[in-house]
Amino acid sequence: GQQVKQSSPSLTVQEGGISILNCDYENDMFDYFAWYKKYPDNSPTLLISVRSNVDKREDGRLTVFLNKSGKHFSLHITASQPEDTAVYLCAAGNTGYQNFYFGKGTSLTVIP
Amino acid sequence: DTTVKQNPRYKLARVGKPVNLICSQTMNHDTMYWYQKKPNQAPKLLLFYYDKILNRExxxxxxxxSSRPNNSFCSLYIGSAGLEYSAMYLCASSRRGGARDTQYFGPGTRLLVL
Known part of the structure; x- marks a missing residue:
């Protein structure tokens, strides 16, 4: 089965609003969580990551929230801008293993 | 230079023919990965090299x-391509490996098998 799931294939947000992207994972041994941004025809770029010893990490307009008991993490983008429009991939893995598991992606559109 | 390079960017192959995709990085990273990405699906890890050790899913x-003749290069080889191999193939590298290391991705090779 799919280890990491993004249930929303797409999301549309008004400029200036908050974009909330969600991700669920299956394996409660995962201890590393990341969000990647992918423009059309470009490879994924790491945006922000968090380890399981924290529940929240902020970096500018980006905040990752981790809910370990619910096996869920999310990415909040405040003051969303049209240039935030892209596909966002979540990924999770276990420290010591070499690979991540990726979600299918959520396509975010920020409209002016 | 933190870029990962992939060649070719686009590849057209015939069913039953071999395909060889190339990836390179000059960051002296220990681990190199190959993922397969199909539309509306998550990237799927195919294999990775940690140093000279190949791990295949x-x-x-x-x-x-796959082969890794030196630290900088890693190839992905398909002996006999089938239609189901049509996909984007992403190469990535990380300094050591392990989930906490940042993976740097290449631009991908889009393979179409006819």
Whole structure:
């Protein structure tokens, strides 16, 4: 089965609003969580990551929230801008293993 | 230079013919990965090299091969391409490996098998 799931294939947000992207994972041994941004025809770029010893990490307009008991993490983008429009991939893995598991992606559109 | 390069960017192959995709990085990273990405699907890890040790995922074990002649280069080899191999192939590298290391991705090779 799919280890990491993004249930929303797409999301549309008004400029200036908050974009909330969600991700669920299956394996409660995962201890590393990341969000990647992918423009059309470009490879994924790491945006922000968090380890399981924290529940929240902020970096500018980006905040990752981790809910370990619910096996869920999310990415909040405040003051969303049209240039935030892209596909966002979540990924999770276990420290010591070499690979991540990726979600299918959520396509975010920020409209002016 | 933190870029990962992939060649070719686009590849057209005939069913039953071999395909060889190339990836390179000059960051002296220990680990190099190959992912397969199909539309509306998550990137799927195919295999990775940690130093000279090749690790292949169980369900793709017989379909893909790889070589890493030196630290900078890693190839993905398909012996006999089938239609189902049409996809984007992403190469990535990380300094040591392990889930906490940042993976740097290449631009991908889009493979179309006819």
């Amino acid at each position: 169980a369900d793709t074990f017989e379909k893909f091969q």
